[in-house]
Amino acid sequence: MIFSPLLLILLPLGTAFLIPLVDLFHVETRRLMVIISASFSLFLGFAALWSAWPELLAGTFFHSYHLSGWLPPLGINLAFDSLGLLFSSLVTLFSFLIIVYSIGFIGHHEGKYYVLLFLFQAGCQGIVMTGDIFNLYVFIELSAITSYALIAFERDRSSLEATIKYMVYGILAGVFIFLGIIIIYRSLGTLNIAEIADNFHRIPLTLQRTSVVFLLTGLLIKLGVFPFHFWMAKVYGSAPASISALLSGTLAKVNIYILLRLFWVGTGFSVLREAGWDRFLLGIALLSTILGHVLALREREVKRMLAFSSMGHMGMIVAVLSLNTPLGLFAGLLHAVFHALMKTGLFLSAGYFLRFREGPKEKRFTGAAYRKLPIFIGFIIFALSMIGIPPLNGFFSKWFTMQAFLEKDVYPAIALIYSGNILGLIYYLPFVRQGMLGKESIMKQKSTSSPTPGFFYQERFVTTVVYILILLVMSSGLLPFVFQEPFEVMIAELTEPIRYIEHVLGGIIHE
Amino acid sequence: MTLLEAFLLPLLLVIAILVVAFRDLLSSVITLSVFSTVLAIIYIIHQAPDVALAEVVIGSGLMTAVYIAVISKIRTYRQTHKRGEKE
């Protein structure tokens, strides 16, 4: 099979276009189609990884696709390098898991839900694969707009409020990114990331920095680090659990990818370093780490707590990436992958329990252990991994993170990680305790959004997904060194953007 | 810069401030549609008929209609809400 990265975008896109059409005729067919398409997408992602693995280890992996047949500077191209492969695999895996989870989780308006979910997947894949900066913007907007609609899925007051807040921030972020792109295009006359990377130093210095300021601000808003974190708790707290998992597990990591692609490859990290902005980035990222962990302490609602914890961990990833050392990049990428696994698991297992109980949000977790013990143990395992208990994966990424900070003598950061661990335990404990309170009878009452019965709509789907995640968290903790070799290739690509430029532009020589 | 443009650009600024300044949402929306029209004229001056066409059709046509629909929706919601409280 000739592998084409394009297919990973087109498959979810085509599915999303087909779903309303099929929905008009026969609903059961749509359900079947969703499952088949998601599985096929997973298969494609797996095949991509499988076929690319030897090249990945050899450091020669690069796929490019010239859309409309135009060579890079003229048309749009897809540039699929090893970093893209990593994040593309993440997107594929988590989209698949969450689509399967949603089968047993979402009870109403499924048609539109899956349309949006597949479009979201297509948007994320597009972000990861494209080699064109305006195309990147288009896909950023696509993923943003689908996420607005998905956050408002419950259509109650709090979720609508959250959507509006997120929308204001998201649109502002989009505008800033767009402004940055316009400045670059106006100065260079090209939209190709490789060509921009090749010629960025020719732009006048003030203009370079202005464009970087806009891009950086936009991305920081999307990432939700310190002064732009206000939307996070509200959004993650009131979106459906599957969507919260998707946002914090996948979209946040895709934003990390954009950060890496734009500032390490696109503009070159030297622009940030010479302006001293890597220090700035480190500072606000560390601030957002500690703030996230401290603010999580007050939350008595599980999803809001997870949102603040997510803010803390994202801050840590940005901080360790901004060190720009090989070890720092390794730790950042590793923690991005592992955090995606853990946070998705936490949101999904919490969402399973939240579905069963109405009433005050503070007490919704009561009796979780009696409802389904394996899922509850899963929740505990994810939480333990989050606070860095050794055999689980969270420990290893934190271990490398600490070493990266130590290498650069950033001692406050190490202290922050430890305090984050301990604060993490303090804010996870009440939920574990609350889950053990009460009795079985409490959680039997089903809420209105429980799925309709039928073969495709069984609790089994939900629990299976959580089990798979538990397995992944535990096994990736036991084998953290599998990641070492491919990650080194990615880090080499990030630290030497000339390789990316040569790959994309090929034989074309500029003056 | 032509004379027409020299007249239109400040006008654009004035209209933009008016859009924000109006307390009444309906007036704001209608002013916004005027804004779009003026912007479209500027696009034509700059020889961008495609963009001008899109701006006229979307900005001053469709968006205004959608905005007005939303405003009327908000009003009916408020009215029914008040009525419900009185009863």
Place this chain on the structure above:
Amino acid sequence: MKVFLTAIILAFTGGALFVNLGSIPDSFLLSHTASRFYREAVVTETGALNTVSAILYDFRAFDSLGESTVIFATVSGIVLLLSRKTLPVSSAGLSLIVKRTFGILTPFVFLLSVYIILHGHLSPGGGFQGGVLLAVITIIFCIIYGSSFDLSRYPPQRKTLIETTGALLFLGVGIIGIALTGSFLGNPSAWRGVPGTLPSAGSIVPINLGVGLKVGAGLAIIFYSMIQKTLKRQ
């Protein structure tokens, strides 16, 4: 106080931006850029007289696919948010004079929109603009004749059908491009024709048509979803 603070910060930011953006170079720094190529070689390479259309639907057709997908996503989102189980109850519409006037006008609006869509590669306009004009027909129906008229003539299911047809048409043209030229959304040279005539410019015409259908039906659905509840009360 709040307004004052905001105004000061915004003023300072604006000032800083003004200073920093003043140094944008007048011309592109690179000489062999894509934009220069677009200016010089569009007609020979794509067969479209309208450079904008050529860029939108040939060179950067993938962007257009993304953009129309954004509209598709918006439509789905709005339908999701506004869908209620109650059926819309129509208003009676406006007076007879208005109805008759628009009865004469509406076919021409339709004609104009089809013209703009189909002549996208020759004259200003294209799928997006023509599609929006198509959506205006729904607005006219809803406002002038009442939304039940729109429902009977142009039911939401049919709109959805048209929308997805448009989307799939776009995607299908892309896949035909793979078959004929070897790359997604490629412009097959067999379809080029003579520049300046209606059946020319290769895949740009069907893509225009697809985008027009998608955008038109999509915006119509948005407007229809917004209006349906409002008119119930009157």
Place this chain on the structure above:
Amino acid sequence: MSDTIPIIEASHFLMGFGILLMLLIGTYASRYYQVQRNLFYLLLAFFTLSFGVVIYTTDWIYFLIAWEGITIITTAMILLAERRLAAQYFLIQFVGSNILYFAIIMALGEGYSNIVPLEEPWLQMLFILGLGTKSALLGLHFWLPPVHSRAHAPVSALLSGWSVNVGFVMMLRLLPEGNNILFFIGLAMIFYGGAMAFFSTDYQVLLAYSTLSQLGYIALGIGSGTLLGQIGAVLHMVVHGIAKTTLFLGSGLWEKECNGRIIYRFERAFYRHPVNAVSTIAGFSSLMGMVFLAGFHTKNLIKHGTEDIYATGFLLYGATLITVLYAMRFLWWGILKDMVMKSVQNRREKITCTYPPSVSEHVPLIIGTALLLAFGIYPPLMYMFLQLEDPGIVILWWPTMIENILFLVVGIALLALTEGLFFPLKPVPSLNRMLGLVITISQKVSNSIFQLLFPSFQYQLLWIPLIILFLLLWTNFI
């Protein structure tokens, strides 16, 4: 003989007796846990495995994994008894682990890629802090009495008899040269733990504080850095482990028999559970350092190893005295009182035993007592297991016997004069207040930060131009 203790042999020794103790506890638990028996056995097996990894590994990561394994397993065991207690225990242990992670990261930064003796004093301090939190050094011990007294008896036996040793094994490996601070902390621990045990009225609290006191001896031996002290510490870990396991297992029986653990209510205990009573007496005697019991030899070794340092040898006499006092006090109230005062009547009355112990509960007690006796009577047995030649401490039997008798006489005299030193009942120590305080304070801080950071939406949005302005100005001026 070498200057420091051969750590591999010591590890074999500890591992062997660890497995033996796990078997004893497992045998005992077969009746205690009737519902969750298999779960408990599974945990026990994992505990043994983790313990083995901790004492054998030279790799920091394996050490951390196994160490956290021990923490999680013991937490799960406590969870069988009480949820809140498990949460408190885990929180404290986790804080300790994090200090330890920090210490290890720092050690890696200093170039220690394996677990080897440390040179830097500040690194040593960091490790003592981390390991001390996990193994309850004085000052970080506050969690030990509540946890060890509230958990189920087999779990307490495991925690108190064995799992607290893990940290000290690590200290032995990291600080073969000894450490003055550890030395003095150990000395203070003996007295503090003894005094608190002396004043307690709850049997398991008494045992928990006694553990603290005995851990002081181990810390003393390790902190001294002398070979005798270290051998004494390793042997004392095992001997104290056996004695404390026996005592805690016995306490489980007492608790069921006497419907409580208040030492004043142990009525006619000897006649109800004679085997248990004998093993309890033997265990306490070993702790006191009676001749012909194992504790005597280990304490003797530690004493020989440490008495020359800072001339603190005489303090150990006081330490023995305080041990004798709390042991005698319990023995008096719990067992001897009835035998002495009502001996004639009791023999004629029919003894009613409400909770007849099964064989599986008796066997561990008997084996523990036998081991203590065997080691006491023939001390070379211990050295044989440790694969060390006899350090050659000449023990003159008569003077030590007289010393022992003197201590006993003092103890008995004190008890007789004060009529058994009756103290009013005290509540069982708990960590609830501490945990509550932690959660309340953290919530208050968090709330106030939230109030500060989350003003109206407009102010939140104002951050965006502010940051852009900041970055742009940074561009222009820096």
